[in-house]
Amino acid sequence: MSAxxxxxxxxxxxxxxxxxxKAINAGLRAxxxxxxxxxxxxxxxxxxxxxxxxxxxxxxxxxxDRVVDTPLAESGLIGTAIGLALxxxxxxxxxxxxxxxxxxFDQIVSQLAKMPYRSRGALxxxxxxxxxxxxxxxxxxHHSESPEAYFAHTAGLRVxxxxxxxxxxxxxxxxxxxxxxxxxxxxxxxYWESAPVDVTAAPVPLHRARVVRSGRLxxxxxxxxxxxxxxxxxxxxxxxxxxVEVVDLRxxxxxxxxxxxxxxxxxxxxxxxxxxPVFLGLGAELAARVTERCFxxxxxxxxxxxxxxxxxxxxxMEDAYLPDLxxxxxxxxxxxxx
Amino acid sequence: xxxxxxxRRGVLAEEASFRGEPVQLLTPDGRRRSHPDVxxxxxxxxxxxxxxxxxxxxxxxxxxxxxxxxxxxxxxxSSLGQEATQVATARALRSQDVVFPTYREHGIAWCRGIDPVxxxxxxxxxxxxxxxxxxxxxxxxxxxxxxxxxxxxxYAMGVQRDGAVGTGDPTRDTAVLAYFGxxxxxxxxxxxxxxxxxxxxxxxVFVCQNNQWAISVPAERQSxxxxxxxxxxxxxxxxxxxxxxxxxVHAVTTAALDRARAGDGPxxxxxxxxxxxxxxxxxxxxxxxxxAEVEQWRGRDPVARVERYLVDRGLADEDxxxxxxxxxxxxxxxxxxxxxxxxxxxxxxxxxxxxxxxxPLVAExxxxxxxxxxxxxxxxxxx
Ligand SMILES: Cc1ncc(C[n+]2csc(CCOP(=O)(O)OP(=O)(O)O)c2C)c(N)n1
Ligand SMILES: [Mg+2]
Numbered sequence: 031m032s033a034x035x036x037x038x039x040x041x042x043x044x045x046x047x048x049x050x051x052k053a054i055n056a057g058l059r060a061x062x063x064x065x066x067x068x069x070x071x072x073x074x075x076x077x078x079x080x081x082x083x084x085x086x087x088x089x090x091x092x093x094x095d096r097v098v099d100t101p102l103a104e105s106g107l108i109g110t111a112i113g114l115a116l117x118x119x120x121x122x123x124x125x126x127x128x129x130x131x132x133x134x135f136d137q138i139v140s141q142l143a144k145m146p147y148r149s150r151g152a153l154x155x156x157x158x159x160x161x162x163x164x165x166x167x168x169x170x171x172h173h174s175e176s177p178e179a180y181f182a183h184t185a186g187l188r189v190x191x192x193x194x195x196x197x198x199x200x201x202x203x204x205x206x207x208x209x210x211x212x213x214x215x216x217x218x219x220x221y222w223e224s225a226p227v228d229v230t231a232a233p234v235p236l237h238r239a240r241v242v243r244s245g246r247l248x249x250x251x252x253x254x255x256x257x258x259x260x261x262x263x264x265x266x267x268x269x270x271x272x273x274v275e276v277v278d279l280r281x282x283x284x285x286x287x288x289x290x291x292x293x294x295x296x297x298x299x300x301x302x303x304x305x306x307p308v309f310l311g312l313g314a315e316l317a318a319r320v321t322e323r324c325f326x327x328x329x330x331x332x333x334x335x336x337x338x339x340x341x342x343x344x345x346x347m348e349d350a351y352l353p354d355l356x357x358x359x360x361x362x363x364x365x366x367x368x
Numbered sequence: 369x370x371x372x373x374x375x376r377r378g379v380l381a382e383e384a385s386f387r388g389e390p391v392q393l394l395t396p397d398g399r400r401r402s403h404p405d406v407x408x409x410x411x412x413x414x415x416x417x418x419x420x421x422x423x424x425x426x427x428x429x430x431x432x433x434x435x436x437x438x439x440x441x442x443x444x445x446s447s448l449g450q451e452a453t454q455v456a457t458a459r460a461l462r463s464q465d466v467v468f469p470t471y472r473e474h475g476i477a478w479c480r481g482i483d484p485v486x487x488x489x490x491x492x493x494x495x496x497x498x499x500x501x502x503x504x505x506x507x508x509x510x511x512x513x514x515x516x517x518x519x520x521x522x523y524a525m526g527v528q529r530d531g532a533v534g535t536g537d538p539t540r541d542t543a544v545l546a547y548f549g550x551x552x553x554x555x556x557x558x559x560x561x562x563x564x565x566x567x568x569x570x571x572x573v574f575v576c577q578n579n580q581w582a583i584s585v586p587a588e589r590q591s592x593x594x595x596x597x598x599x600x601x602x603x604x605x606x607x608x609x610x611x612x613x614x615x616x617v618h619a620v621t622t623a624a625l626d627r628a629r630a631g632d633g634p635x636x637x638x639x640x641x642x643x644x645x646x647x648x649x650x651x652x653x654x655x656x657x658x659x660a661e662v663e664q665w666r667g668r669d670p671v672a673r674v675e676r677y678l679v680d681r682g683l684a685d686e687d688x689x690x691x692x693x694x695x696x697x698x699x700x701x702x703x704x705x706x707x708x709x710x711x712x713x714x715x716x717x718x719x720x721x722x723x724x725x726x727x728p729l730v731a732e733x734x735x736x737x738x739x740x741x742x743x744x745x746x747x748x749x750x751x
Contacts, residue, residue, distance in 0.1 A: 078584035081651075101590050345493030
């Protein structure tokens with residue numbers, strides 16, 4: 031894959047500091063440059079550049095035909111993206127906020143996910159759905175949700191989530207190159223955090239988990255917005271001599287269980303952290319799979335830290351709802367004390 | 369349809385609804401205008417009262433914007449410029465009528481006796497609602513675009529089943545008012561609501577506040593025909609009214625509500641207005657619209673228009689206008705005081721009302737959470 035604005039090669043070779051927003055923007059730009067069939071579509075993505083400015087400047091540079099302000103209709107957005115994909119295009123759809131994906135649920139779950147199967151492979155639907163997700167920004171209702179389990183539960187969809195600007199840059203490009211539909215979840219509360227993005231190094235494969243900190247005693251598996259939280263907790267535990275390994279899952283469907291398993295075999299303890307409600311969340315699936323595969327290596331039951339079984343609460347209570355450093359450390363203590 | 373209800377239709381008659389020109393009874397410079405099908409339904413006292421409502425709602429909105437800027441609210445959604453439509457439609461309601469708003473209808477909330485401080489709750493992040501919908505006949509604000517139009521239609525179908533339409537009893541016959549925006553008109557839910565309302569002849573009036581913008585997307589991106597014509601295809605009347613004209617909006621809404629209460633079915637009113645402020649306090653409209661456009665609409669201000677009318681008619685003077693403004697300042701002062709004093713909710717209350725009946729998982733998580741929090745207090749006490 032080529033670098034964005036690769037005119038100055040030496041400049042491009044040096045990793046640049048980018049916010050997650052800017053990194054995804056650069057990834058979209060690269061995808062639009064590389065392949066004329068790539069389209070960006072959604073509510074307010076054109077003139078405004080998206081409510082988070084992820085698509086800033088793209089309409090100006092690629093035109094209204096390729097960067098499309100759609101009518102306000104999510105079912106319409108995904109449904110027409112399916113039609114465009116049937117005609118050979120590769121649409122990248124933006125859902126404005128997590129809580130507004132549900133009007134498109136039928137198009138995603140019953141149409142997009144199933145059409146390739148129904149056609150016995152005759153049809154391919156390379157549709158990408160980008161969704162800013164998760165809480166922690168003090169937002170009003172429906173702007174802080176974590177709907178990943180619905181999509182990961184749906185056969186036919188691939189689901190990935192970035193935790194860093196570099197992953198943000200690459201994942202959207204890898205997603206658009208996939209011939210399967212891919213849901214890309216973007217942790218909106220990390221949108222403004224910066225980190226170096228190396229646009230020349232080979233990207234990590236789309237569905238590979240990554241050990242982002244090593245440690246001997248406990249494995250924390252996390253993804254998206256909670257990777258930062260888990261790393262902070264691991265640093266705090268490390269200061270007390272407790273070695274915590276942190277695995278950024280990156281892909282929620284398929285799951286890279288092998289990487290998780292390899293870590294858990296060494297540490298013997300697993301804590302899964304996500305913002306989504308614990309009940310029937312990704313943590314439940316990981317707990318089951320790890321227990322099936324590493325039962326004799328486990329020193330303690332797999333613990334889960336996540337949201338509670340309630341609608342996402344009003345913003346002034348979200349700090350109590352979201353897994354934070356203390357909640358993660360509490361689980362680390364418990365898994366060690368078992 | 370009976371002859372009497374046909375008469376009542378007036379402007380809602382099919383011929384009238386396709387004239388295209390928005391119904392207007394008060395020009396931007398405050399002069400009365402006559403219309404072949406529509407008569408003013410407010411007397412001078414009511415116009416004065418509605419004027420006061422508009423001024424107070426505007427002052428409330430201004431204060432809420434300031435509170436957001438100062439960090440007391442997480443977000444504010446301004447109703448600036450849409451006061452005439454909101455106050456006029458609310459004032460056309462009878463007490464038994466029920467409203468399903470979007471998230472911008474602060475004028476409705478005000479006219480229906482909801483304390484502005486309660487309206488601020490969700491924007492401050494302390495609640496998802498703020499008032500008891502049954503007490504005020506105003507459903508909670510709905511942020512998911514368009515969804516409430518179906519709820520309104522279903523509610524109206526219930527009204528119908530209760531026999532609360534077409535009895536001729538003015539205290540019993542009930543109408544439902546559903547609001548949505550120009551952007552919302554593209555959502556499937558809204559089309560489905562129009563369809564259901566039509567085939568069931570539901571006593572619902574749809575008010576589309578076409579404020580020209582859905583965040584950064586202009587109304588032309590939502591529809592190639594004027595929005596009021598949508599209802600035609602579903603089989604019921606629609607019309608466009610000058611949404612910045614208190615008298616016209618009140619008159620056409622009164623007629624539409626009468627029609628619904630009489631059992632003659634739904635109506636779509638497109639109130640042609642303008643969102644004078646940013647979409648929300650998070651938005652930057654300079655990225656997508658011109659100051660010239662805003663300036664043009666400033667000349668059609670709904671409040672100034674009524675003010676001119678009142679002064680010209682000798683119904684108000686500098687002193688009485690100043691008195692209303694002072695009342696607004698006092699209201700703003702109270703809103704500020706009470707809003708900033710609103711305590712954050714006890715986080716444990718987030719586990720309440722998830723279900724009506726006991727639920728073991730919620731109970732389990734709640735007690736875990738309580739014990740977890742208590743462990744921090746113990747730490748503090750124990751040093
Ligand atoms: C289903 C859904 N999709 C997207 C959004 C994000 N959003 C909030 S307001 C808005 C524009 C609404 O425009 P319009 O219906 O004209 O109402 P207005 O805000 O102008 O009053 C959008 C896209 C949402 N709240 N709900
Ligand atoms: Mg609008």
